[in-house]
Amino acid sequence: MTTRVGVVVFPGSNCEQDVCEAVRQQGVQAEILWHGDSSLQQCDAIVIPGGFAYGDYLRPGAIARFSPVMGAVSQFAREGGPVVGICNGFQILTEAGLLPGALQKNRGLKFLCSEAQLRVESTNSVLTQQLDLGAVVSIPINHFEGNYTCDAQTLQQLQQEDRIVFRYVNNPNGSVDDIAGVCNEGRNVVGLMPHPERAISDLLGSSDGIAMFRSLVSSVMAG
């Protein structure tokens, strides 16, 4: 059976078609999942794409986490299903309690859209298992609230448990410990602020994101 990757759409999401393109590039199916449905349509992996779900009202992710689909996503994650949150998706996953920490406004208090160099800090996650440990990859960032923060104890836990998946080479937003992406204890839920789907073609400037989608798809096959 063909692998199906579900891409969740909230009102205000805007990167869903881009993620679908990156998924299809892997030769698997991309399925749009509507936030108001509580079914994941038997998808094998879930991506929560970037954008401004619910206009980022209150704060990014604060309203989206109450959407019916998020109950199903949480259940799926608890059962070990691969879940990736990109940018606004990462913010939603932290609001939903599926990942620790929070994303606050960038140091400098400006929206930032630019290239970013990331170091692969862990290859033990559904998004990074096919990457080279320590490799530096070029993945664009595009956020206002990308400044990762968490309490000291959580940070220590993330460090000790090898759950910091990516670090910025040049920290653009003030994130604690240069963190660009983290995973949960089960290593099946990954959140990151940079946009790997924007790095799937040399024509667009980088193809370093392709291996991440390859990792995600192969984690389904393996699982």
Place this chain on the structure above:
Amino acid sequence: MSEPIHRSLGLTDSEFADIQTILGRDPNHLELAMYAVMWSEHCSYKSSRIHLKRLPTEAPWVLVGPGENAGVVDVGDGIAAALRIESHNHPSAIEPYQGAATGVGGILRDIFTMGARPIALMDPLRFGPLDDARSRWIAEGVISGVSGYGNSVGVPTIGGETVFDRTYLGNPLVNVLCLGVLPVDRLVLGQATGVGNLAVLLGSTTGRDGIGGVSVLASAGFSDEETDAQKRPSVQVGDPFEEKRLIEACLELLDAGLVVGIQDLGGAGLTCATSETASRGGMGMDVDVTAVPQREAGMEPFEIMTSESQERMLAIVEPDGLDRVIEICERWEVRATVIGKVTPGPATGDVDGGRLRIMNGFDGEVLADIPAASLHEDAPLYDRPRQAPSAWNEQLRQLGEKKSVSSANVLADLCELLVDTKWVWSQYDHQLFLNTVEGPGGDAAVLRLKHPITMADTGRGLALTTDGNHRWCAIDPRVGTALTVAESLLNLACVGARPLAVVNCLNFGNPEYPEVMWQLSEAIDGMGEACRAFNVPVIGGNVSLYNESQGNNIDPTPVVGMVGVIDSLERRPQGVRLVEGGRLMLIGPPCDEVSGSRWARLHDVFEGQLPALDVAMHLSVAEVVRALVSGDVVAGVHDVANGGVGIALAEMAVRSGIGVNAARIANANELFSEGPSRVVVCVEPEKMSVVENVCQEAGVPLARIGVAGGQRFSVKGLIDCELSVLQSAFSDRLDSALGSGTAQ
């Protein structure tokens, strides 16, 4: 005695008399308010229409020309591109963030009204000087507004311009361009047809914000800060989240074929949308003003009819389709309310029909009853007096006399002219939709061209540029505007694109001054001449007048937006860069005329005679450059524009971190001349002969001017410095003036 009400609404006595003639009676207050907004300069183009007719608007690939919400051209593969540019100058001067934000919102609606998905924005911005605190406040607010709205609504901002100049002190120019794509067969027009069809208002509630925005704000200049602050309630407030849902809902309605016609609500709000759809369709419309969802209690009918509340659309649907329309809107959490019904008009043979009636309930009292078309077609048309400024005649007498500019420190001048606009565009999402091959900061932006429904990549590209040059146009609006169009054409050539169409945003001062009207008329002629010569039609535009502050009119600033197509987009265009050991060559005719240049203005020289545009030569140069770029013969390319060859070389150097060793530039005039039809290319040594042959065949002059490499920037006899000096000047200017955004 108090002022008659029509005057306080911005109507002249003779316009009031016209309304009396049309109606055959005195208008009531509601009717007067509706005429006032529709006959405002902003909506009626009453001072400019007579001149705009002189622009060329036709070509075989033009599907929709000026007069609709956006121009549309056929770009092949069953895909059409919709293009529109607008100004939001006056609101942005009063309330920079919301002024700019709602400018973005408005232009997006113009594009998806045509059935197109908006895929890119560009924002040509012009502010007062960086050493003026208020200008900095306006600049930061405007840039945040574009960023805040554009990013959130989910349309990438892929380029634009950022200019700081004293002429915009107190009156910034905030122009916004939007590009959309649609399947050719989904093209819809903003018209109401079919008696009994329903007018459904989609989106936001209607409030008291923005009442009279077009007449109070956009059709008058600025006087002092206190009066201006009182105008702030006329600025609308935007909600990008509402707009995002509105875009998705409207495109789904169009996909489902449920819409007969659709129109956005912009300037003049419901009055404009109802009367325009009705009169375009040759029909009338009954509007139940009580059905309009209101944001606050106790709104008067004139407030509801003229409110400029944002994020609203008017869809004309068949009664049978209403349930499905409401279902789709509910899914996107978009409000949908029937507020009107299409009634007979000239199109159905009813010569007495075509009335726009505003009612208190569909069966209730008639509050206003006017011929729908009279709000548009009968709007006054002025041929305002025009006169060349007295200095102009003086200038003509001095024809041939070269203006001399001298400088004690060429390096300091070069540094002064170098500005990296990254501080601006790094705040814009410029990559969404995975189309952006070349983003902001290059000669032109380049997008992959994908089919809007199937998302299939065509292997081709669209290129987009916006250009304006107030310095040239201040000296000679006609030649200056022609040179501006020429620059756009060359910018497209630098990314390998051939031009398809132009939209324009004509930013001028107070048209009641004959000198300003002369500038406008000359600029339109200059644009018409250039567009005809280059065979590029003008498919739409916007005129912004009354750009004056405390009695000072801005320099004439026609802004050109040009879209082009790249027939084969296999690799990224080489762009503004150098390669180590590359040879530097200057394509195009030599020029040492500095009148109108940034360098001349730096030294307070404002007059002179612009370098002439040789149309045939320009087309040959563009052709040569396009061939060299698409054939991958050159390694780097940059057109010679603002700041001349000096800035072209410096930008190529700082962007690639590679130095320059140039010679054969005789003096500072040659270094800073902005003479047209010239491009600097960086070429691998073994490919120099190819460039030479191509230029020779085309009869285009070519000069070897140096070598790229190392970490020094040197122009023999003029400049010799470490590259890092230029790099700091380049990157620090906006960061230090406007605050470091990234705090790296």
